[in-house]
Amino acid sequence: MKIRxxxxxxxxxxxxxxxxxxxxxxxxxxxNLAVVLDxxxxxxGRTFERTLEVNEEEYxxxxxxxxxxxxxxxxxxxxxxxxVFPDV
Amino acid sequence: MMRYVIVGAGIAGTxxxxxxxxxxxxxxxxxxxxxxxxxxxxVLLPHYVxxxxxxxxxxxxxxxxxxQQRIEYLRGERVVSFDARNNHVExxxxxxxPYDKLLLTTGGEPRxxxxxxxxxxxxxTLDDADHxxxxxxxxxxxxxxxxxxxxxxxxEFLNIFDAVDxxxxxxxxxxxxxxxxxxxxxxxxxxxxxxEHHVEVWPGTTLAxxxxxxxxxxxxxxxxxxxxxxxxxxxxxxxxxxxxxKGGVKxxxxxxxxxxxxxxAPGVFAAGDICEYEDPFTGRQxxxxxxxxALMQGRAVGKTMAGERTEFRLVTSYATKIYDxxxxxxxxxxxGLATRVEVTGRAGDGYVVQRFYDGEKLVGATLVGGNRDRxxxxxxxxx
Numbered sequence: 001m002k003i004r005x006x007x008x009x010x011x012x013x014x015x016x017x018x019x020x021x022x023x024x025x026x027x028x029x030x031x032n033l034a035v036v037l038d039x040x041x042x043x044x045g046r047t048f049e050r051t052l053e054v055n056e057e058e059y060x061x062x063x064x065x066x067x068x069x070x071x072x073x074x075x076x077x078x079x080x081x082x083x084v085f086p087d088v
Numbered sequence: 089m090m091r092y093v094i095v096g097a098g099i100a101g102t103x104x105x106x107x108x109x110x111x112x113x114x115x116x117x118x119x120x121x122x123x124x125x126x127x128x129x130x131v132l133l134p135h136y137v138x139x140x141x142x143x144x145x146x147x148x149x150x151x152x153x154x155x156q157q158r159i160e161y162l163r164g165e166r167v168v169s170f171d172a173r174n175n176h177v178e179x180x181x182x183x184x185x186p187y188d189k190l191l192l193t194t195g196g197e198p199r200x201x202x203x204x205x206x207x208x209x210x211x212x213t214l215d216d217a218d219h220x221x222x223x224x225x226x227x228x229x230x231x232x233x234x235x236x237x238x239x240x241x242x243x244e245f246l247n248i249f250d251a252v253d254x255x256x257x258x259x260x261x262x263x264x265x266x267x268x269x270x271x272x273x274x275x276x277x278x279x280x281x282x283x284e285h286h287v288e289v290w291p292g293t294t295l296a297x298x299x300x301x302x303x304x305x306x307x308x309x310x311x312x313x314x315x316x317x318x319x320x321x322x323x324x325x326x327x328x329x330x331x332x333x334k335g336g337v338k339x340x341x342x343x344x345x346x347x348x349x350x351x352x353a354p355g356v357f358a359a360g361d362i363c364e365y366e367d368p369f370t371g372r373q374x375x376x377x378x379x380x381x382a383l384m385q386g387r388a389v390g391k392t393m394a395g396e397r398t399e400f401r402l403v404t405s406y407a408t409k410i411y412d413x414x415x416x417x418x419x420x421x422x423x424g425l426a427t428r429v430e431v432t433g434r435a436g437d438g439y440v441v442q443r444f445y446d447g448e449k450l451v452g453a454t455l456v457g458g459n460r461d462r463x464x465x466x467x468x469x470x471x
Contacts, residue, residue: 010140013131014407014414014459016466017380032407032414032459070099070131070379072145 003059003084004077005066006049007034011073018074022065025052026074034073090115092393093177093185095167096193097121099129099379100360100386102149104191107390109157115394118185119154120162120177125214126151131379133217134244137224138251146214167194172336172353188355189393192332192343193386195361196325196377201236203298207305207318211241223318224252233318234258234307236295238265241322243410249320250285250411257314258282259290259307261323265410266454269421271442274456276435281413325377327362340364342375347399349389357393359385359400368401369469370420370451376404403470405462413438414459419452419469420444426451433457 005025014032018025024040035042036050054062066074066085076085092108094101097119105117127149135141154161162179170177176186198210209223210216231254235245238260249256262268264275282289290311297308298319307314329339338344338352342364349357349365358365360382367374376382381404391398406417423429426444433440441461444452453465 011132011135013409014416015131015378015380016405016407016462017383020380020384020402028459028462030459032409032416032462068380068383070129070383071135072129072132072148 001056001059002051002053002079003062004049004051004079005036005062006075006077007036008073008075009033009048011071012069013071013073015070017068017070018065021068022061024058025062026065090188091186092117092189092191093187094119094191094193095170095177096191096195096360096362097123097127097161097163098193098195098360098382099127099148100195100363100382100389101191101193102127103383103386104193104359104390104393105159106157107387108394109159111391111394111396117157117159118162118187119159120165120167120179120185122164122166123213123215124163126154128214129379130212133211133214134248137211137217137220137248143218146217167331169331170335172356175355190356191389191393192337192351192356192358192362193360193382194328194332195382196327198241198321199323199326201295201298201321201323205298205300205305205319207300207303207316208298209318209320211244211320211322220248220318220320224248224254227252227254227317231317232257232315233320234305234314234316235320235322236260236307237320237322237324238262238267238291239322239324240406240408242320243322243408243415245320245322246282246285246287246410249318254318255286255288257288257290257316259293259295259309259311259314261292261294263291269417269423270454270456271429271431271440273431273433273435274440274442274454277413277438277440277456278410278415280435281410285411325361329362332362340373344373347401348392348397349385349400350392357389359389365400367420368399369403370446370449372420372425374404374420378404378406380404403466405466407459413457414455416455416459416462417452418455418462418465419450420446421452421454 128146132146166180235258293311343358388398388400428445430443439457
């Protein structure tokens with residue numbers, strides 16, 4: 001399935017809980033902010049949002065990473081644009 | 089049917105409840121919290137106070153979520169005692185609740201100063217943040233603030249007052265911020281940042297007394313008196329362990345657990361800020377006071393309580409900023425326990441790193457002014 005993962009750089013505080021849970025998708029940049037990776041690689045360079053092709057297991061783990069963010073800085077959207085997280 | 093009782097409805101307790109429900113659809117889950125709100129993110133409170141997000145964005149759960157998960161959430165309730173031999177807890181209202189498995193996630197309370205006034209603020213709960221928002225909303229030109237403390241909460245207050253352009257005096261007990269952990273170079277770097285932002289800094293200064301004078305707070309410090317409109321307090325966290333110890337569970341600086349967050353009493357577990365767990369990377373009993381650790385402990389202990397015994401394994405880290413400078417603590421930064429501390433960088437370079445060793449093993453680090461070595465250090469500690 002395809003998902004879009006977006007980090008809000010204004011909300012990110014570099015707590016790195018997403019990095020702990022899903023290091024293949026999240027890493028910190030030089031400003032200590034989370035950037036989005038595609039299976040550990042960064043085609044097109046560093047970015048705060050990407051569309052990713054993921055399997056069910058990878059999706060669940062990325063969702064866990066987003067849910068663990070203390071500032072809810074990570075949003076996840078389905079291919080049709082529906083927001084999956086945060087849902088509050 | 090198993091009855092799980094969780095004392096403390098913060099991120100550790102609520103996450104544990106969620107994990108238990110995933111594994112035990114029939115068990116009874118009782119979550120007891122002394123606040124009235126649904127779960128919210130304490131880490132988002134500074135964002136809310138600065139007006140970066142609306143108040144409703146701090147919430148992580150809705151009221152409906154507790155109903156959907158069939159979690160009985162007792163709000164505004166405080167547990168005053170428990171009995172690990174007869175398996176029950178007692179609420180302030182004298183109601184007794186029996187349990188099969190008990191989780192203690194009561195965290196800590198900010199250390200308070202003697203005396204109170206409207207202008208005195210703390211920054212732990214949503215109610216604290218609401219109060220601070222109100223004070224900031226009423227501020228007038230030339231209003232001043234003071235910050236008492238030299239740690240994470242003091243940094244949050246300083247960032248908030250900077251964002252709303254209020255002049256600040258900051259006084260703290262030590263010679264520099266986190267003087268128990270940071271070396272002089274790291275301390276100098278933070279001090280320079282404070283001066284850059286026109287903060288009046290009084291190191292080696294504590295609060296002796298306070299009074300209210302014409303709606304202002306007069307902080308009588310061990311230095312000069314400091315007359316301000318707002319006084320932010322960030323002088324650490326106190327953990328109430330007496331009732332837990334009395335209930336029959338071993339405590340030290342926190343509630344003592346093994347790597348599985350199991351306490352000395354069968355069927356009783358601990359997680360979050362109250363928990364002093366055995367860190368698998370160092371073998372040492374460790375307290376952790378940060379969000380990610382509390383969340384991950386909640387996950388691990390929820391699994392264990394539901395029968396899937398899970399070790400808590402995480403290289404913990406705290407990250408904050410003082411203005412534009414990163415301050416990051418990784419792993420075990422207890423200076424007194426380190427056999428060697430290696431410092432690289434100078435305050436003038438804008439980046440200072442300390443590495444804490446236990447023998448040859450790297451167990452912790454502090455990074456001030458940047459994050460360049462964060463990944464490598466975290467990976468080494470966790471290897």
